[in-house]
Amino acid sequence: MQLGDGRAHEFSQEETMRFDEINKDDDPNALTKFRISKALRDTLKEKGIESLFPIQAMTFNTILDGSDLVGRARTGQGKTLAFMLPILESLTDGPAKASRRTGYGRAPGVLVLLPTRELATQVFSDFEIYGGSLGLKCCCLYGGSPYQPQQIQLKRGVDIVVGTPGRIKDHIDRGTIDLSALKFRVLDEADEMLRMGFVEDVELILGKVEDATRVQTLLFSATLPEWVKHYSGCQIAAKFLKRDKKTTDLVGNEKMKASTNVRHIVLPCSSSARSQIIPDVIRCYSSGGRTIIFTETKDSASTLAGLLPGAHALHGDIQQATREVTLSSFRSGKFSTLVATNVAARGLDIDDVQLIIQCEPPRDVEAYIHRSGRTGRAGKTGIAVMLYDPRKSNFSKIERESGVKFEHMSAPQPEDIAKVAGAEAAETIAQISDRVIPVFKAAAEELVKSSVLSPVELLSKALAKIAVSLLLKVILKSRVDHFSLQWKAMLPFSLSADGPFTHLQYDMLTCLLLHEASMIGSIDDGSVRLVHNIFLPEEKVESIRGLSLTADGKGAVFDVASEDLDHFIAEKSFRGKPRSGEIVATIARTRAGKRRGKIRRWRAWWWWFLGEKRWEVVRWERRERGISRSEERQILERWRWWWWRKRSWK
Numbered sequence: 001m002q003l004g005d006g007r008a009h010e011f012s013q014e015e016t017m018r019f020d021e022i023n024k025d026d027d028p029n030a031l032t033k034f035r036i037s038k039a040l041r042d043t044l045k046e047k048g049i050e051s052l053f054p055i056q057a058m059t060f061n062t063i064l065d066g067s068d069l070v071g072r073a074r075t076g077q078g079k080t081l082a083f084m085l086p087i088l089e090s091l092t093d094g095p096a097k098a099s100r101r102t103g104y105g106r107a108p109g110v111l112v113l114l115p116t117r118e119l120a121t122q123v124f125s126d127f128e129i130y131g132g133s134l135g136l137k138c139c140c141l142y143g144g145s146p147y148q149p150q151q152i153q154l155k156r157g158v159d160i161v162v163g164t165p166g167r168i169k170d171h172i173d174r175g176t177i178d179l180s181a182l183k184f185r186v187l188d189e190a191d192e193m194l195r196m197g198f199v200e201d202v203e204l205i206l207g208k209v210e211d212a213t214r215v216q217t218l219l220f221s222a223t224l225p226e227w228v229k230h231y232s233g234c235q236i237a238a239k240f241l242k243r244d245k246k247t248t249d250l251v252g253n254e255k256m257k258a259s260t261n262v263r264h265i266v267l268p269c270s271s272s273a274r275s276q277i278i279p280d281v282i283r284c285y286s287s288g289g290r291t292i293i294f295t296e297t298k299d300s301a302s303t304l305a306g307l308l309p310g311a312h313a314l315h316g317d318i319q320q321a322t323r324e325v326t327l328s329s330f331r332s333g334k335f336s337t338l339v340a341t342n343v344a345a346r347g348l349d350i351d352d353v354q355l356i357i358q359c360e361p362p363r364d365v366e367a368y369i370h371r372s373g374r375t376g377r378a379g380k381t382g383i384a385v386m387l388y389d390p391r392k393s394n395f396s397k398i399e400r401e402s403g404v405k406f407e408h409m410s411a412p413q414p415e416d417i418a419k420v421a422g423a424e425a426a427e428t429i430a431q432i433s434d435r436v437i438p439v440f441k442a443a444a445e446e447l448v449k450s451s452v453l454s455p456v457e458l459l460s461k462a463l464a465k466i467a468v469s470l471l472l473k474v475i476l477k478s479r480v481d482h483f484s485l486q487w488k489a490m491l492p493f494s495l496s497a498d499g500p501f502t503h504l505q506y507d508m509l510t511c512l513l514l515h516e517a518s519m520i521g522s523i524d525d526g527s528v529r530l531v532h533n534i535f536l537p538e539e540k541v542e543s544i545r546g547l548s549l550t551a552d553g554k555g556a557v558f559d560v561a562s563e564d565l566d567h568f569i570a571e572k573s574f575r576g577k578p579r580s581g582e583i584v585a586t587i588a589r590t591r592a593g594k595r596r597g598k599i600r601r602w603r604a605w606w607w608w609f610l611g612e613k614r615w616e617v618v619r620w621e622r623r624e625r626g627i628s629r630s631e632e633r634q635i636l637e638r639w640r641w642w643w644w645r646k647r648s649w650k
């Protein structure tokens, strides 16, 4: 705060707290403004929730006072707490308290139905936190997990059941669940629950209530097509919601139906180029956060996850236990790219998902809205990129029905990626301790003094150097399976006729350049030249010969003069033997034969393949022991087998 005399006034902690209290009192949605018990308020505050979001504030009293409700708000706006808070209050301190059953073996009073197992587990864990703090017992019933623990929980008695329709129906068939005493029935993702496939099970489950006049039914979703809202054609809504049900629709007739916190982008891309473009898209748009990629089929999810290092797949054909491990690892940040089908489209709330990529336009607008809504949640922002094949797919229907005005972008170019890497490099510099300054200050001052460039220009060059080593590393560490992929890609027959090896001269070396980003994506002439321009002095760039991309587009091979090699291996992070579990792609070096131009291709390949070290041994043996040509061949052969044995690290 600026005082009259221009001095800045520092607020004491006490003053700040008092202002915070005043501000809270001004907030019409502050927790204290609602009939929320202290215990629940405290738990909400522990989770960083100080006031209710609009959908929660607008529906709280309606639900607590006993009305049926259809609620709609855009993705990520807190619909889960919108039904959870009034239900918990009603059970513990409100109208449902008096008739709530307690004691061993009690039948559940609340049933929450969700379309996917993952979503059921997520909502269950919220109920455990908030309901648990009020002494309520919850259980989660979903397929793919053993029946017995679920049966034991039901037998002991629970207050809240959260689950998927299939497994709940199974429990009904087995006679292990009693839904006659329900006080609340919730259909989260209501439109999905009422679609074909679920509808019969849902109807059967909801019909188990003894006295339908004493149960409250709540429907929530970010998408409520007309058929759900107005009952026409939807038997369930007509049958199970009371006639005086209330509707709270925060989207209503607004044109924009998808999340307004999300930047919606479309990018032309053929299906064959996907695996090459996606890594660049991630690098440019994910801001270092998590990415969810949506594919249309389970097969393509698995295939794509296999092509992107560090990515994992999530879909219905994966065993439940693996699905759970995958999702919890993604949540906890053990990996940052999830490739999923629509099982992850609805409701999943994962922190720090910055980017959504849809490999092709989905079949319906609802799917687009829910998928893109996995980012930009709870007031944060995010980016949703939808790829489309200009010859095959059309997104105009989605654009029209969702109200989204797509930004049209083209695939990121090397310069775009370099810019992002530049920003990362700047961050890296910001993180370096100030303690290093005295050590490098003299060199920096000398550089500024002796250069015709300005300090900013010099700093730009330094950033470029860091950026390139972050982005394009001549040597890189990666997982073993990707390593072998690189080697395979390097087979000589994959190289074009005018590629390297044809230029072999006694004083030339062949280098394999691996693009760090390209382990998951593409490399092209442009990006290789970008590296060259930064690594090499200008006059050396011209001396590079025979640049050729590997068959899979993930590496490049070229010849350089032997005396220039150091410029290329400057970034080398590994020398010597690879350690197990970790591989290092080493610069492949081929020394041309003695008689210039007479080496046959396969020989050059073997020399390159066996590597400099092995070749040194042959030379040493020849020099020291005067070995014959056939002995020399034997040694090479031995090294070859050594190499193949080492391949078994995989």
Ligand SMILES: Nc1ncnc2c1ncn2[C@@H]1O[C@H](COP(=O)(O)OP(=O)(O)OP(=O)(O)O)[C@@H](O)[C@H]1O
Residues within 6 Å of the ligand: 048, 049, 050, 051, 052, 053, 056, 073, 074, 075, 076, 077, 078, 079, 080, 081, 221, 222, 346, 347, 348, 349, 373, 374, 377, 378
């Ligand atoms: N009042 C609040 N204050 C702060 N954060 C909140 C509040 N209510 C909910 N959140 C947080 O907002 C995020 C999104 O909530 P939720 O998953 O319920 O959204 P949703 O509307 O159901 O989204 P979707 O339609 O995608 O299912 C969650 O991380 C939740 O913890």
